[in-house]
Amino acid sequence: MTNDPRTSQPTSFPDEPQQSGSGLVAEMRTKPDHGEDSYVGKGLLKGRVALITGGDSGIGRAVAIAYAREGADVAISYLDEEQVDADETKAWVEKAGQRCLQLPGDLRDRDHCTALIARTVEELGGIDVLVNNAAAQTINEGLDTVDDDEMQAAFATNVFAMIRLAKAAAPHMAPGSAIVNTTSEQAKVSAKNMIVYAATKGAISTLTIGLSNLLAPQGIRVNAVAPGPIWTPIQPIAKSPDALETLGQDTPIGRAGQPAELAPAYVLLASREGSYMSGAVVAVTGGVPIA
Template identity: 45%
Template sequence: MTNDRPKKVPGQQQEWPGSDADLNPQADHGADSWTGRGRLEGKRTVVTGGDSGIGRAIAVAFAKEGADLVIAHLPQEEDDAMKTAELVAAQGRSATLHSTDLRTAEANQELADVAVEHMGGVDILICNAAYQMTHDELLDFPDDQIERTFETNVFGPFWLIKALAPQLEDGGTIIVTTSVQAYAPTDHLLDYAATKAALNNLVVNLAQELGPKGTRVNAVAPGPIWTPLIPATMAKDKVEGFGSDTPLGRPGQPIEVAAAYVFLASDEASYVSGTVLGVTGGKPVF
């Protein structure tokens, strides 16, 4: 399965927020490579940032495992989101799309209400939406970007978890997307890396608070994964050879990350809570 993974990424750029269809090489979201085993049969799942990249792969893998989904995406990502919904529907599962920008408490409460209305409740919450934009030096980082990065990456998950926590008692699970950047930050992702470190802390704290109510809380920390976010937010020279600095010598594919979410959401991880699972190609997560 992994021997034929592309090892060399050519230099390229896209307009933000990027499109899966324009990636070269194309990313693997599991439509053909993932085999479902019924591990999430009937699980009602919310995925933010589910239009492309890791979010799409999560949606596809979860659908193949038997889950129904509400998928949140930005209005600018409508085309990619519709493709994700088609891939879910092809597995005989439902995918309700919700176009929103999750930078306010109100938007997160609305998403929570939509999910409960459409699915009758929520069993799994995956906070995956994120914003990043790279700059070479501290003085280049715009103030409004810092605000946007924290609103999207930290405030949004906090508000959404708060809104859905009552739904997730007695067996529900929360999975938050953090990053290897929380452990080994690079200067051109200064604000993004800081948000991911904050999320690691939030996950550990929430696991302590929500555990007695029967809710497991974990995180997945991806390394360099080939998604539209890369050519849409990084300079062309940084995209070229992306991921080649890992011990495995290549970038990861979205479906390789989605496997960690399937595990953490399933009964196989029934005693796993408060942990951060790295999917980094060998880069350390500690």
């Protein structure tokens, strides 16, 4: 593999079939790199327990693999229809010698959010890291195409669930624990056809600062990662085949990112390596500035 960041991963995704619903890695023609063959752990999360929402695929799977190889037991939440991907993630976590708790269900359900934390604590013995990663991406070509139900669902999944999960998890978290949220470059660049999605991501970035101010005095750090265009199952749902073929080519690096390229940031923010980081948003955008 070349070390040149411009060519170290695929630069285009031709003939990728579009998907509906929540999207599956199992149905992607060009499979994402989740770090299956590359991530090497250093024991940075040994003995820890992490809950990762959207842990079945994409960034969530890459984080689950990395955390397991760093020594953490992992719980993953996902939608029922994503079971085939969740089983693949579980296999990689267990191959690393760690436990993997599968927690299917819909994050829009407030009781499910509470149950996720309760089951993680009960079955894995606690919770040290909460990764709020699951998201619904909406595309709107104009204000007249914004569907009210879809908009409310996006905020329920992307924002309200994060608050509910943090509320439920914090009482179980000891000093040294961490919350890592997934925001997006869209919180700053706000593409005109993604106004609802961008609004949810802007809320997450602000929420991250507020939660940090609230929880840092208790020794719980809260940070966020802001991905750019990343090759995950969300892309074949939201974008046309033409857009998929050139995904990420307008970034300074000239290509889309892979989930494996995000995982080290999540490890940093969850581990002692990031002990003086709280309230930060770490950009992993292929060079797109978001400051």
